[in-house]
Amino acid sequence: MFIGKTAAYADEQTKVTFMRQQCECLGVEASNCIAIGDSRSDLPLFKAVGVSLAFNADKQTRAAATFAFEGADLSTALARLFEHLPVES
Numbered sequence: 729m730f731i732g733k734t735a736a737y738a739d740e741q742t743k744v745t746f747m748r749q750q751c752e753c754l755g756v757e758a759s760n761c762i763a764i765g766d767s768r769s770d771l772p773l774f775k776a777v778g779v780s781l782a783f784n785a786d787k788q789t790r791a792a793a794t795f796a797f798e799g800a801d802l803s804t805a806l807a808r809l810f811e812h813l814p815v816e817s
Contacts, residue, residue: 740769744776762809764802765789781809 738746743763751758759778763770766785771792774780782793783805790796795812797805 738769740772743770743773747773747776765793779809779813781805 747761747763748758751761757778758776761777762779762781763773763777764781764783765771765773766783767789768786770780770782770785770789774789774792774794779795780793782790782796783802784798785793785796795809797808799805
């Protein structure tokens with residue numbers, strides 16, 4: 729999980745490249761990842777992962793996301809998201 733302050737600006741392709749590099753390092757498939765975003769620059773990332781969460785996002789981003797939430801607390805949005813995800817056994 730990556731949390732904290734933004735270290736550098738990332739355009740839409742940089743976000744996808746970073747996600748793929750992290751998946752490779754961690755040995756996980758992109759289809760098993762969740763992306764969180766709020767704007768048009770997150771759309772390619774949303775297409776590259778299995779689940780996408782639009783948080784306080786613009787209309788276009790909400791429409792492209794698997795789930796969309798509005799609110800003051802990202803942890804509440806994530807809790808609601810996890811309630812809707814299937815559990816694999």
